[in-house]
Amino acid sequence: MTQSYVIIGDGISGSSAAETLREKDPDAEITVVTDEGEPLYNRILIKEFAKGKLPEAPISIHDESWYEDRDITLSLNTHVTHIDPEAHVVHTHEGDDLGYDKLLIATGGTPTQLPVENSDAEGIHHFWTFQDARKIEEDASNAEKGVAVGAGLLGIDLAAICGAQDVAGKYLMRGNRWWRYALSLDGAEIIHDGLREKGVEPVFDSGVDYFETDDSGRVTAAIDPNGERFETDFVGIAIGLNFNTEYLRGSGIEQDEGVVVDEYMQTNVDDIYAAGDLTRFYDTILGEYAQNGSWGSAKEQGKVAGVNMAADAESEAFRWVSSYSITHFDFPFLSFGHPTIGDEYVERKYSDTEWRRIAIKDGKVVGGVLIGDLAPQTRLKKLMREETSVEGQTDVLLEEEIDLDQLAVSQ
Numbered sequence: 001m002t003q004s005y006v007i008i009g010d011g012i013s014g015s016s017a018a019e020t021l022r023e024k025d026p027d028a029e030i031t032v033v034t035d036e037g038e039p040l041y042n043r044i045l046i047k048e049f050a051k052g053k054l055p056e057a058p059i060s061i062h063d064e065s066w067y068e069d070r071d072i073t074l075s076l077n078t079h080v081t082h083i084d085p086e087a088h089v090v091h092t093h094e095g096d097d098l099g100y101d102k103l104l105i106a107t108g109g110t111p112t113q114l115p116v117e118n119s120d121a122e123g124i125h126h127f128w129t130f131q132d133a134r135k136i137e138e139d140a141s142n143a144e145k146g147v148a149v150g151a152g153l154l155g156i157d158l159a160a161i162c163g164a165q166d167v168a169g170k171y172l173m174r175g176n177r178w179w180r181y182a183l184s185l186d187g188a189e190i191i192h193d194g195l196r197e198k199g200v201e202p203v204f205d206s207g208v209d210y211f212e213t214d215d216s217g218r219v220t221a222a223i224d225p226n227g228e229r230f231e232t233d234f235v236g237i238a239i240g241l242n243f244n245t246e247y248l249r250g251s252g253i254e255q256d257e258g259v260v261v262d263e264y265m266q267t268n269v270d271d272i273y274a275a276g277d278l279t280r281f282y283d284t285i286l287g288e289y290a291q292n293g294s295w296g297s298a299k300e301q302g303k304v305a306g307v308n309m310a311a312d313a314e315s316e317a318f319r320w321v322s323s324y325s326i327t328h329f330d331f332p333f334l335s336f337g338h339p340t341i342g343d344e345y346v347e348r349k350y351s352d353t354e355w356r357r358i359a360i361k362d363g364k365v366v367g368g369v370l371i372g373d374l375a376p377q378t379r380l381k382k383l384m385r386e387e388t389s390v391e392g393q394t395d396v397l398l399e400e401e402i403d404l405d406q407l408a409v410s411q
């Protein structure tokens with residue numbers, strides 16, 4: 001019998017599931033629904049577009065013919081408003097009903113709005129879509145002064161956009177350093193110096209109390225909790241992500257700060273799977289539920305969901321060590337796994353641009369951050385993937401070249 005699959009979301013997780021489903025089930029009916037106006041593009045690269053460094057074309061991954069060639073129905077500009085798991089039906093804002101045998105939820109998130117006065121003023125941007133990047137590029141290229149808010153992996157993209165567009169940037173952050181959950185001051189200082197070299201000044205123990213605007217409603221300044229006033233023509237905010245799950249209300253699908261799935265990407269509701277940023281998935285490496293917001297992980301989850309949806313059984317489990325790199329500076333940066341969930345951390349600074357920190361939990365590597373020299377990533381990820389015990393051996397992890405044999409001998 002011909003199966004019909006509906007995928008909500010055409011980001012990398014949804015698109016990778018569609019591709020897998022077509023490979024595994026050549027006769028199936030496959031529909032991909034997205035509320036964006038364009039098919040899959042490379043979300044990682046939109047910051048390079050906003051910097052003014054890349055034209056539009058290389059950012060697109062699929063054009064509409066990609067779907068036609070695979071006999072996949074693509075519904076652009078279509079917002080799913082709710083789903084009915086009993087009836088196996090998806091409802092859209094246009095009043096259409098899409099029946100499914102198997103459904104994939106792959107709707108990612110929307111940036112959290114900064115809950116302060118005037119945060120919706122002209123010139124203030126939150127960053128997630130290509131459309132956002134186009135507006136940011138336009139504003140930043142006309143700005144002399146800029147403000148970036150949010151000391152995490154997306155906030156630093158906004159700060160780097162200021163630098164690349166020759167905008168004198170102030171990067172406002174809480175606490176005394178960038179990404180304080182994953183980096184000590186030693187590591188963060190390398191990033192701070194990198195920012196300054198790009199013309200962006202980190203401002204610590206700061207944030208935004210409110211924004212000032214001119215008569216036309218355009219932002220003119222950010223006022224921080226200390227009363228400091230930062231004049232600006234442009235603001236970029238990245239303080240977190242709210243998962244797009246409103247349409248799941250009343251569906252019975254379990255959520256716990258994300259859609260809960262097992263290692264097969266199956267939710268608690270029959271025939272409904274989920275993949276990508278919005279999942280809280282069972283991580284077979286950690287042996288517990290975890291979350292991850294990265295491109296490679298979302299792509300793999302989409303593939304695993306597609307395999308299991310087509311197999312109609314638990315066929316392939318998700319097992320993945322993620323990585324997330326930053327390429328804004330003269331030195332490389334990479335975080336892998338879950339760098340903030342350790343019960344123990346070891347770290348070392350090797351030079352002004354080289355630093356390493358490894359997160360360890362229950363005697364095993366669970367993540368880390370590498371700055372300057374990324375060569376150890378392969379061995380560290382292998383240790384994590386293979387759940388190797390490093391108990392009492394953590395010094396080995398900080399050697400310039402990690403000797404896996406030395407760890408193996410002492411097992």
Ligand SMILES: Cc1cc2nc3c(=O)[nH]c(=O)nc-3n(C[C@H](O)[C@H](O)[C@H](O)COP(=O)(O)OP(=O)(O)OC[C@H]3O[C@@H](n4cnc5c(N)ncnc54)[C@H](O)[C@@H]3O)c2cc1C
Pocket residue numbers: 008009010011012013014033034035036043044045046047078079080081106107108109127128129154157244247275276277278293294295296298323324325326
């Ligand atoms: C600026 C930026 C830089 C990044 N840089 C990196 C990086 O360097 N490395 C890295 O690993 N990761 C990076 N990421 C994160 C990475 O892009 C995400 O982890 C990944 O794209 C998540 O994919 P996804 O398929 O889960 O969700 P998304 O890509 O968010 O796709 C979800 C799709 O569902 C649509 N949708 C939502 N609700 C509905 C609805 N109700 N009806 C219909 N459609 C809906 C959305 O519009 C969206 O198109 C970056 C993200 C951004 C924004």
